[in-house]
Every structure is written in C-alpha cells, then in structure tokens.
Amino acid sequence: MTDINQLAQNWLKWDRNPKTHKEIEQLVEAKDENELRARLENRIAFGTAGIVSTTIVQSHMNIGPMKAGFANMNDLTVIQASQGLSIYVQETISQAQSKGVVVGYDGRYNSEVFAKLTAATFASKGFKVYLFSKIVPTPFVAFAVPELGASVGVMVTASHNPKDDNGYKVYWDNGCQINTPHDKGIAKQIDLNLEPWTINIDKLLSSELVNDPLETISNAYFSKIYSYSVKNRSTPLELANEKVVYTAMHGVGGDYVKKAFETFKLPPYVEVAQQIKPDPAFPTVAFPNPEEGKGALKLSIETAESVNSRLILANDPDADRLAVAEKLKDGSWKVFNGNEIGILLADWAWTNAKINHPDVPAEKFFMINTAVSSAMLKTMAKKEGYICEETLTGFKWVGNKAKEMIDQGYKFLFAYEEAIGFMYGDVSLDKDGVRCAPIFAEYALNLYANGSSCQDHLDHLMQRYGYHISKNRYFFCYEPSKMVRIFNDIRKSNNGQFPDKCGPYEIIRIRDLTVDYDTAYPDNKARLPVSTSTQMITFYFKNGAIATLRGSGTEPKLKYYVEMIGDNKQEVESTLQQVVQQVIDNFLQPVVNQLTPPKDD
Structure with a gap:
C-alpha cells in the first residue's frame, strides 16, 4: 500500500499555495487517513x-x-x-x-x-x-x-x-x-x-x-469566419427581420458572439441579461449546460417570450457548444437535440457548398459525425454523393480525421457530435459555438423569410431522407469499477456470450470498441479505434434500430443512445419507445439500482 505519510510530506514540501497547503496540513494533524488517501493516493x-x-x-x-x-x-x-x-x-x-x-x-x-x-x-x-x-x-x-x-x-x-x-x-x-x-x-x-x-x-x-495575442487572433478569427456568411455570397439571400435571443450561460461567449453577429452583419442579439456576463458561481442554473434542456433555458424562454422572439441560441460556459430552441406554431418551445441541430447545419453546409462550388463534384466533399450520433448524416451523404466519415466520440477524433482528409485533398464542410458540438468549416478543427451561432441564425432567418421554420425544415428533411428519431439518456455512475462490471455483465448476458436478442428484437450486429469486436467483418475485429479504458458497445437490430451504451469520457455517466429509422413517423416513434424500454429492461434493469438517475427523472 502507498505510504500516505510520504505522499503528504511531498505535498507539504512542494505546494506553495497557502490555502491548499493548509488543507493537507490540517488533515495530517487530524490523522484523517481516509481523506488523505482520497486526495493524495491517486494522481489526477x-x-x-x-x-x-x-x-x-x-x-x-x-x-x-x-x-x-x-x-x-x-x-x-x-x-x-x-x-x-x-x-x-x-x-x-x-x-x-x-x-x-x-x-x-x-x-x-x-x-x-x-x-x-x-x-x-x-x-x-x-x-x-x-x-x-x-x-x-x-x-x-x-x-x-x-x-x-x-x-x-x-x-x-x-x-x-x-x-x-x-x-x-x-x-x-x-x-x-x-x-x-x-x-x-x-x-x-x-x-x-x-x-x-x-x-x-x-x-x-x-x-x-x-x-x-488577443487583438491579432480576434481580427484573424472574425475575418475568416465571415467566409461562412450568406452576406459574403455574390447572390443575395433573404433573411427575416426577427429577433434572436442569446444566452452565454454565465460564460465567456457574450462579447465574442456579439462580435460574430456584427461580423455577419446581423442585427444585435437580444441578451438574456441575467446570464450574459461571466460568473463562476453560475447563480441562475443548477447545471451550466444548455444541453440539459428547458430547465437550463428557463430564463432564455422567458426573455424570448417578452420580446416576441421565436429563436434562442445558447452557448455553454466556454462557448464551444451551441444549443438551439424554437417556439413552435402551437406556442410551445422545442429544444432541439444535438442530432437535430447537426442535421440542420449539415443541410445548410451542403446547400451552400453546391452554390459556392458548383464545379466541384460531390465526392470531393466530406462531413464527419461520431459513432453515437444519428445515422441520418450517412443517409444524407449516400443520397447526395458526398463522403461521410465516422469517428469515435470526441473532437480529438473528429478534428484529427478532418485534418487527415483535408491533407488528402478533400473539401471539409461540417462535423458534429450529438452532445451539441459542431464544427462548421475548417477555420479551426474543434467544435465552436461562437462561429456556429451566427451561422445558425442566418439559416433560421432564411427559413423564416421563406415561410418555414427550423422544425418545419427538419420535418421536410426527415420526409426526404427517412425518419431518424433517437432517444438519448443517462444514469450517473460514480465508480469506474462499477462501470466496468456493468459492461462485462452485458457481454456475458447470454450464457457467457454476447446477447443475440434484446427482448423480442433480434440483434444482427455487435460492435464493442472496448474489447475490439465487430461482427460486421469476417475477422470480428473493429475498424474504429479501440480504447480499453472506455466502455462502449453498439447493438444493431434486424428492425433497423441502433442502440449504443457507453461510459462518458468527461462525466460520471453511463449513457444510452437508441435510434430508430423508417419512413412512417408514427411507427418509428412507437417502435423506438419499445426498443428503448427493452434496452433498459434487458441490459440496464439489473443494475439501475446501483446507478443514480438524472435529477429531473
């Protein structure tokens, strides 16, 4: 066992911050070995x-x-x-x-x-x-x-x-x-x-x-993102004169998105006043994450209602993600999930690519999404003729894949992951909520000018490419060893083998990127990179459903992603609910009592 006294002495010898030095000093004096081990034994x-x-x-x-x-x-x-x-x-x-x-x-x-x-x-x-x-x-x-x-x-x-x-x-x-x-x-x-x-x-x-480097980088960044604005086109594009509400979620985005709107020659956004200035206490939100939905966007919706706006854009605190909400015709608010925003932006990127580069063949363009994102981008790519690459979850994979393809001479358009991370164009090779805010605003305002809306256009895309409807959720799992046990139990749930069914639904393919296993290939080896430290299994069903279970890379969560694909919306939605329930009942029910559901459950 690690010598905790030596670790404590090393800390007290090396740490020059009086506050944290005193924290360990007091624990040593109190002989609180459990807390000392919790803080010192395992290095970050x-x-x-x-x-x-x-x-x-x-x-x-x-x-x-x-x-x-x-x-x-x-x-x-x-x-x-x-x-x-x-x-x-x-x-x-x-x-x-x-x-x-x-x-x-x-x-x-x-x-x-x-x-x-x-x-x-x-x-x-x-x-x-x-x-x-x-x-x-x-x-x-x-x-x-x-x-x-x-x-x-x-x-x-x-x-x-x-x-x-x-x-x-x-x-x-x-x-x-x-x-x-x-x-x-x-x-x-x-x-x-x-x-x-x-x-x-x-x-x-x-x-x-x-x-x-602030002035140099600001000037260069805003100059380069302007290339994605429809105002930069030779052919004018009509935009509706409607108000757009924006929240920085107490983070850094406010001033930078303001400048991005100015760069795109858009009217100033309407700020959510209580959240526009940086505040490390995040006083108005339990979780400073716009991905959490209507709870996190409560003040944004109130602001939008007060100024008669139907579009809300939100950044997370470091402004690398973008959330979108829209007021529907019935007066309710729809918070779009990451897949829906991703599909809308992909459509916009492809629409603009065809206009801006009419002589470039479709197969020279490419987009990227991740292994837990909707299969709809692949469907769109297949129908339109451009390339769709798949990577593991995380922009470390997305960015490096984009660089690799660009270096091979392909033209990059757009990449996304379902956790509201979007990379529009190659100004930089990481997700970016600053440049995507005015890009999405232009997209929505163009739809409004033509009598449509984000939801209407999403419905149109579903009708064109097929309904790809997903249900993503999570449980909290605070112990890494427990996470490993849960996934190992799933791998052995069929008499020591991988399952071949989930309730009444037949499984026709299994991809396990933890143990390097994929039944889609003769050698049963995965083609995507494998990580033994991250749990991730995907099940492909005979009825077209896809279900992925994974341990989050950044949070103590066991996530599940289930998608159903088909031509009839009602049938897809109904089957999706049934498949989700079977995934929970068969794969997660034995362990849900060991996990913590989200607070809004």
Missing part, C-alpha cells in the same frame, strides 16, 4: 487532450474538483502538468520554444491563476508564450495554435461542468486536441517532473517571452 491523470480526474472514467480532458491533493485541480497539479507537457513538446516538436505555446482561460474560479502558472512554467523553459490577457472561448485557443504557428496550446476550462471544477485542455500544433500517443508521452514526463521548478513567476510573466 493525463489523458488525450488534458489532465483527467481518476475518480471518473474519462478520455480527453479533466473534470477535477479544485481542492488540495494530487487527485484534484490546484496550483501544484497544474504546475506539474505544465512541466511535463513543456518537456515533452520540447523533445517532440522541432524549434518548439521559438514556435511557442498558446494559453487561454475561461471565467471559472482560478482559471486565470492556472493559466498564468502554465505560462510561467513554459517561459521558464525558454518558450515564447502567447497568453491571452482576458477570458476567451475555447475555440480561440484551437484557432490560435495553427494561426500563430505555435507548437502547442493549453485552455484552462471545465466546459459546462459544475462551478467547483476546472480543467486543462491541450491542443497540438495542428490545432486539434491531442491524441494517442502524445497523451502517454506527456503523462510519462509529468511523472518524471513532479517537483516544482524554482522560478520567478512574476518576472517571467513580465518578460519579453510573454505576449498577448
């Missing part, structure tokens, strides 16, 4: 794109509570991550120091402090540092790395997680979130450089090595 881990809390099964960025201990987000673990990262980058990328590092931060508690510690650590190794002088959206860091020719980027953010969390997200020199094998190399260097270096932080931050 480095995965693809950032440091990750070992208390949650994750794959790309950390969701760590901010408190003392090696298992959490704090000054010391940020310094340790920065030391290891800086050495790995220096050893891996030619002229890394002169190319530099981009460092950005959001409006969360301690974000600016963590960013400055990161910047100073890199500067101490001779790196040129581009440290943003104020809070920025995550998409700015993804954009800035290749724009400035930097070797690496760090964004301090916990995205849409609760107020006590923070994180450390890493971009490689191509502007994509890092992927294997970089994560392992960085983690190794962190472990080899745990003791903080002796540096003068204030002196380094005021040195010539540290520069503010």
